[in-house]
Amino acid sequence: MTDRVRIVEVGPRDGLQNEARALTADERVTLIHRLGDAGLTEIEAGAMVSPSRIPQMSGSDAVLSRLTHDGGRRYPVLVPNLKGLDAALAAGARDIAVFGAASETFSQRNIQCGIEESLRRFEPVVARARDLGLRVRGYVSCVAGCPYEGAIAPGKVADVAHALYLMGCEEISLGDTIGIGTPSSILAMLDAVGRRVPMRHLAGHYHDTRGMALANIFASLQAGVRCFDASVGGLGGCPYADGASGNVATEEVVYLLHGMGYQTGIDLKALVRTAWWACGLLGTEPASKLAHALKNAHAAKEAS
């Protein structure tokens, strides 16, 4: 049987949270539907966070409440605290993600508390969500380096990942927030984390700031990771990590995986059309070379 790799599409959240133009709830719902039609089954739909900090995610409750879970589709939303959990539950969430960091300074800037305090805040959120039957993901940011502190020790990443796993997070998504990792540093980090959390519970969340994300995914596949976060068109970045650019583009991950013989269930052409459509709304163009290559190939075919 062909090996399957899961892709968690984070474009409607991570992709949009740093854009100058905030998409309306209607536009975000259409984007999510288009991604679903292209075969994505796990699509991060928004974030229940302070609107004064991330205005682009305002109305995430309105977005989520309009999505149906047909065909087993899942729509995780970011939740930093119990207030966020209440909002997520009221909007019908079945999947949430708490988000911590392996860097004290990043944690302070992003969620206004240090690592220990963040874990204390997440505990009742995760416990209540699990009691209600929700699936809970835990993010660890700055797994390969921090914009404020520089290098982050793999052991520190493993400590936070393990704490989230013990708390009840079923999957730990390892965020190279500023895209600073290389295959060697990512493998060293995965080695440390993999000793504390089973590999099947890990996901790679790699930003492509330095063009290393696909190489890091390739290395992570060799290490046994079978879930990756990605953003259509390569949209995105974190407002609390200066210089963070988009996540690795979903279409390039799909191309890589299909080329290596993995199954994803995703229709590459429909995905690329959605990348152009979403970037058109934002007044930009997809960051991925693949989206441009397929568009040019299509144009050449039309012209011939």
Ligand code: HMG
């Ligand atoms: P705080 O200031 O400690 O919170 O912020 P607070 O409890 O003192 O409340 C302050 C104000 O926020 C109050 O409003 C609360 O009601 C409101 P006021 O009375 O001043 O009008 N508030 C909320 N509003 C809506 N939803 C909530 C909520 N909680 C409090 N859940 C807090 C703490 C976490 C809320 C804040 O810092 C925040 O919202 N931060 C947003 C962080 C964020 O979304 N960052 C981007 C996502 S993380 C990321 O991109 C990395 C990732 O992609 C992985 C990677 O790449 O590494 C996941």
Ligand code: MG
């Ligand atoms: Mg991110």
